[in-house]
Amino acid sequence: MEKQRQKKAPSFMKNVLILMFAQIMVKVLGLVYKFVITNFEGFGDTGLGYYSAGYQIYSVLLALSSIGIPSVISKLVSERIAIGDKKGAQRIFRTCMTFFVGIGTVLSLGLFFGAEYIATAIFNVPDTKYVMQVLAPAVAFVAASSTFRGYFAGLNDMKPTSYSQIIEQFFNCVLSITFVYALLGREPYIMAAGGNLSTTLAILLTFAYLIAYYKRRKLKINPKQESPEEDLTTGQLLKKILTISIPVTISSIISVVNPLIDSATVSRCIQTAFASMYPIKEELEAFAMSKTGILSKVDTLVNLPTAVNVAFSTALVPAISGALAKKDNKTASKRMTFSIFASLLIVLPCTAGFIALAQPILNLIYPSANNGAEVLMIFSIPMIFIALNQTINGGLYGLNKTHVPAIALGVGAIIKFVLNIVLISNPNIEIMGAGISSIVCQIVAFLITFITLRKHIKLEFKLGRMIIAPIIAASFMGVCAYFIQHALVGILGNAISTVTAIILGAIIYAITLFMLRILSKEDILMIPFGTKLYALLVKLGIYKEEFVAKEITYAEENKTYEPMEILEEKSKIEYSIREDNNRKRSNRKAEKKNKRKPKHMK
Numbered sequence: 001m002e003k004q005r006q007k008k009a010p011s012f013m014k015n016v017l018i019l020m021f022a023q024i025m026v027k028v029l030g031l032v033y034k035f036v037i038t039n040f041e042g043f044g045d046t047g048l049g050y051y052s053a054g055y056q057i058y059s060v061l062l063a064l065s066s067i068g069i070p071s072v073i074s075k076l077v078s079e080r081i082a083i084g085d086k087k088g089a090q091r092i093f094r095t096c097m098t099f100f101v102g103i104g105t106v107l108s109l110g111l112f113f114g115a116e117y118i119a120t121a122i123f124n125v126p127d128t129k130y131v132m133q134v135l136a137p138a139v140a141f142v143a144a145s146s147t148f149r150g151y152f153a154g155l156n157d158m159k160p161t162s163y164s165q166i167i168e169q170f171f172n173c174v175l176s177i178t179f180v181y182a183l184l185g186r187e188p189y190i191m192a193a194g195g196n197l198s199t200t201l202a203i204l205l206t207f208a209y210l211i212a213y214y215k216r217r218k219l220k221i222n223p224k225q226e227s228p229e230e231d232l233t234t235g236q237l238l239k240k241i242l243t244i245s246i247p248v249t250i251s252s253i254i255s256v257v258n259p260l261i262d263s264a265t266v267s268r269c270i271q272t273a274f275a276s277m278y279p280i281k282e283e284l285e286a287f288a289m290s291k292t293g294i295l296s297k298v299d300t301l302v303n304l305p306t307a308v309n310v311a312f313s314t315a316l317v318p319a320i321s322g323a324l325a326k327k328d329n330k331t332a333s334k335r336m337t338f339s340i341f342a343s344l345l346i347v348l349p350c351t352a353g354f355i356a357l358a359q360p361i362l363n364l365i366y367p368s369a370n371n372g373a374e375v376l377m378i379f380s381i382p383m384i385f386i387a388l389n390q391t392i393n394g395g396l397y398g399l400n401k402t403h404v405p406a407i408a409l410g411v412g413a414i415i416k417f418v419l420n421i422v423l424i425s426n427p428n429i430e431i432m433g434a435g436i437s438s439i440v441c442q443i444v445a446f447l448i449t450f451i452t453l454r455k456h457i458k459l460e461f462k463l464g465r466m467i468i469a470p471i472i473a474a475s476f477m478g479v480c481a482y483f484i485q486h487a488l489v490g491i492l493g494n495a496i497s498t499v500t501a502i503i504l505g506a507i508i509y510a511i512t513l514f515m516l517r518i519l520s521k522e523d524i525l526m527i528p529f530g531t532k533l534y535a536l537l538v539k540l541g542i543y544k545e546e547f548v549a550k551e552i553t554y555a556e557e558n559k560t561y562e563p564m565e566i567l568e569e570k571s572k573i574e575y576s577i578r579e580d581n582n583r584k585r586s587n588r589k590a591e592k593k594n595k596r597k598p599k600h601m602k
Helices: 002-007 012-038 044-067 069-082 086-123 126-135 138-154 159-182 188-217 234-273 281-325 329-365 373-379 382-398 403-424 432-456 463-492 494-515 521-526 530-539 548-558 564-596
Strands: none
Touching: 012 044, 012 159, 012 188, 012 281, 044 086, 044 126, 044 138, 044 188, 044 234, 044 281, 069 086, 069 138, 069 234, 069 382, 086 126, 086 138, 086 234, 126 188, 138 159, 138 188, 159 188, 234 281, 234 403, 234 432, 281 329, 281 373, 281 382, 329 373, 329 382, 329 463, 329 494, 373 432, 382 403, 382 432, 403 432, 463 494, 521 530
């Protein structure tokens, strides 16, 4: 029994929490090293502009060669595993590894030798080529690492994905600070190139870790097992993979093209708008790069909540694919509804917090380069729809509707490009135009994906509890955080007052969620340790539930956290079994007692 429990696949929410922890660590470490290098003398917004401009091109090539890979492989592998076809799952992995690493290698070479042309043609800033050249070798290794991550995600093992991301970002953080510090006093673009060299070295170390993990944990295949995948030629299997991967890859490219659109259009449009104010070309380029650097700072901050939310979209693909492979539409529907609701609960308070504390947060993190509070405020709004799109796209991938996110993001990207050109070229709007275009872009993409999702899977949304109430709770938290920070800043200073406002704001938000009963009993029980939390809420009188004791006992004894109706049904079954056993024991005792009685007393 114990062995069976150990082999039991991790629950959906456990996988979400593993990925969520990794994403938080990755983004915090990313924030740390950007905080340090941006505040180095001589680096600032300009150095960060060079750093991010080259990185955006690298991100597009990553999307081509790797970003969509984990979703594709996890979907295909989970479908094979769901029907017991380990041999087919392993063949899919091997084919994907060969194909995608080949693409990654070609793109690495293309980036290295084409860096100078890209730097001039897209950014009109030739010195960004050095950043791209030091990043070029990383593309092929990321493709291989992404294949490993997708393989293990399909096996419902999110640990290698999480651990490898943390390892990569840890080394990236340490090496970035080290290299930029070593290059202090050099030109900003040289320091930026040194900072990005750390990314390549960190990825090489991560790749080594994933190889070691794979050797220990890969599937053990019975050579005698028959697999439907064996009937397919390599060409047919590749066609099957590409049918799914091409739309996913297009979606991935478009998702990273939006920041690239910002980098490219900001640089060019700012140079156009302010050409008369900066007649010297080098000064104009530096000014444009400083504006690009502001966007990079803002992206780093708003990407933290959306990166945490990626956990749901990543875990949803194999979860929904596996459920549908077993014809379990009810489970797929519940997980989709809960994930969208959870995404809102995560991102709404972050939006309210950024709007309320924009300038104090920038003063805290970037004391030497704290411009951009208005930009942070406006970029926090599309963050809501980015998070929702991430979650919905994970569901659509699991439903095999991979073309829909590509279409939605493509339409949004076109709208964003046009609006950027029009708005940023206006010197009165400048980079605020990038935020306005992002709002329109993400809303359009959300409407397309959400309408499609509702046609193919039932969503049990309750407008008041799941949308309006969370907005009220987040708004209340934002107002409280604003007044707390302003009340304390004169006494404690910006750093302590801002951190205090954030912590108290989070506590206020959590209390408001429970006081308004925004989370249902089922939602709480979906969370690991949710049964204990629910019991506490019942004791405090916030929630009332007569069957809570039985459900908590069941959940704790069986190490599982399941939706309410499943727990209630199991409680009823267990109660029925216990009553039946009690009756049998009573009958046996009565029979024994009856046998011992004298005949005249029977």
